Amino acid sequence: MVKAYRKPREIIWVTGFFLLVISIFFGLSGYLMLWDERAFAAVRVATGGAGNLPVVGSFIKIFLRGGTDVTGETLIRFYAFHVAILPVLSLLLIGVHVLLVQYHGMSVPVFVENKQKAGEPFFPNVFYKDMMIWLMVLGVVATLAVFLPPEIGNKANSLAPPPEGIKPEWYFLFMMETLELFPGTIYCFNGETIAIICVTIGIIFFFLIPFLDRKSNRGEKNPLFTIIALIYLIYFVAMTIIGFST
Structure with a gap:
């Protein structure tokens, strides 16, 4: 749009x-x-x-x-x-x-x-705003990685059929x-x-x-x-x- x-x-x-x-x-x-x-x-x-x-x-x-x-x-x-x-x-x-x-x-x-209207300068105005967003996203990702780590299943075997419902x-x-x-x-x-x-x-x-x-x-x-x-x-x-x- x-x-x-x-x-x-x-x-x-x-x-x-x-x-x-x-x-x-x-x-x-x-x-x-x-x-x-x-x-x-x-x-x-x-x-x-x-x-x-x-x-x-x-x-x-x-x-x-x-x-x-x-x-x-x-x-x-x-x-x-x-x-x-x-x-x-x-x-x-x-x-x-x-x-x-x-x-x-x-x-x-x-x-x-x-x-x-005339825009604000990239540094420091926009730079600091972007850094705040990046740090917030990094905090969310780090929190998810700690409390909801990916599950590791059985070791891969090229001769075995793929698991059902994958x-x-x-x-x-x-x-x-x-x-x-x-x-x-x-x-x-x-x-x-x-x-x-x-x-x-x-x-x-x-x-x-x-x-x-x-x-x-x-x-x-x-x-x-x-x-x-x-x-x-x-x-x-x-x-x-x-x-x-x-």
């Missing part, structure tokens, strides 16, 4: 998008560190789903797993991603993101943009439910592959919104992309709730 991606803030949207992707991969890579049956099965399904992408799927799967299946090599690789590569990428993107926000200013709705973390439930919407075969094509392609197209479209919504870039109202955003949100919430309840 705010259309925060409006020109000249397209790159801010892009950096935010990649930060979201990295955050999700942080969750996936950290999940495998438990090395229990649930984590093993979840990573096998996630990397196997990526392997269903046409052309590049096999390469992505082997690159993530470090081989054809989830093994100790996968654990080492995910550990390297989790503690070295992803943190560095996150810091770089956060730095670029903050600099761009500081340069272009915070986005506001179109109807108040012309009425906006489910991924909540932010992957919509993907699980999406895959279940598609039958095994659709006109001689693999249903899971078609589902992965549809999700990929949806993600790419989400990434390209700043470059597609030309009316908002001109300062005009464009309810179409607001409706699309609501559809995205409703679908994600609905599939997540269904995933929890089934």
Whole structure:
């Protein structure tokens, strides 16, 4: 509704998008560190789903797993991603993101943009406010980690079948439910592959919104992309709730 991606803030949207992707991969890579049956099965399904992408799927799967299946090599690789590569990428993107926000200013709705008063300086005003929020979030996360630590199940066994009723973390439930919407075969094509392609197209479209919504870039109202955003949100919430309840 705010259309925060409006020109000249397209790159801010892009950096935010990649930060979201990295955050999700942080969750996936950290999940495998438990090395229990649930984590093993979840990573096998996630990397196997990526392997269903046409052309590049096999390469992505082997690159993530470090081989054809989830093994100790996968654990080492995910550990390297989790503690070295992803943190560095996150810091770089956060730095670029903050600099761009500081340069272009915070986005506001179109109807108040012309009425906006002069903003307050980033340092120390905005910096201290952001630090307070970060410290509050860190306190909540630390409290949850101490009093509600993750449960570690049985040690992963590549030869054992996955546990019954296994489910991924909540932010992957919509993907699980999406895959279940598609039958095994659709006109001689693999249903899971078609589902992965549809999700990929949806993600790419989400990434390209700043470059597609030309009316908002001109300062005009464009309810179409607001409706699309609501559809995205409703679908994600609905599939997540269904995933929890089934």
